[in-house]
Amino acid sequence: MELTVEKRDTKAKAAVLRRKGVLPAVIYGRAQESTPVAIDRKTFEKIFREAGESTVITLNGLDTPKEALIHEVTVHPVSGVPLHADFYIIQKGQTVSVAIPFEFEGVSPAVKDHGAILVKVMHELEIECEPKDLPQSIIVDISTLTNVDDKITVGDLKLPASAKVSAGVDEVVAMASAMQEETEEQASMDISQIGTSVERGKKEEEETPAEAE
Numbered sequence: 001m002e003l004t005v006e007k008r009d010t011k012a013k014a015a016v017l018r019r020k021g022v023l024p025a026v027i028y029g030r031a032q033e034s035t036p037v038a039i040d041r042k043t044f045e046k047i048f049r050e051a052g053e054s055t056v057i058t059l060n061g062l063d064t065p066k067e068a069l070i071h072e073v074t075v076h077p078v079s080g081v082p083l084h085a086d087f088y089i090i091q092k093g094q095t096v097s098v099a100i101p102f103e104f105e106g107v108s109p110a111v112k113d114h115g116a117i118l119v120k121v122m123h124e125l126e127i128e129c130e131p132k133d134l135p136q137s138i139i140v141d142i143s144t145l146t147n148v149d150d151k152i153t154v155g156d157l158k159l160p161a162s163a164k165v166s167a168g169v170d171e172v173v174a175m176a177s178a179m180q181e182e183t184e185e186q187a188s189m190d191i192s193q194i195g196t197s198v199e200r201g202k203k204e205e206e207e208t209p210a211e212a213e
Helices: 013-019 043-050 109-114 184-207
Strands: 002-004 023-029 035-040 058-060 066-075 082-089 097-106 117-121 125-129 139-142 152-155 171-179
Touching: 002 013, 002 035, 002 152, 013 023, 013 082, 023 066, 035 043, 043 066, 043 082, 097 184, 109 171
Parallel strands: 002 058, 023 082, 097 139
Antiparallel strands: 023 035, 058 066, 066 082, 097 125, 117 171, 152 171
């Protein structure tokens, strides 16, 4: 995946660039000096939708092509239009740590046939690996949740061979939890407690002498 950038004149106002359909951005890295750049906004939006923050992108238009990750994107709070982007330049042989989102697939028999509730405990996992091995998402197959209380842990996930994770292998990613239903006895008890509380409040109010004006 490739994206064309060009060096940006910092004297040009960002608002003026945006009105022209240009996205102000900056590139930086361990061995890369921070450099302001400009990108066609529509092209960036298309790339960002497809690549997200976990796909290596080749930046063209500078002295040499550079491999980078989209590190951070600032968007307008109302329209959601990108206002600024940061690119992290990757060195050869360097590993990177990126939070990869989960993609839940399949149908859980425990949910479909036994009335369980699918509980997504985690929504992403931070992994460290070589840029070329970075997945765009991590597939979580919930069809393995056959019975109520079945769980999928970090150790059950299929990850790149070079990936290292900080999370424990026993940490729960998703589970089929039993649906808790309130019994009539519990509901009756709750109502009676509310009634008792109201009556107690009225009694205390009646017994408290009115303050002198």
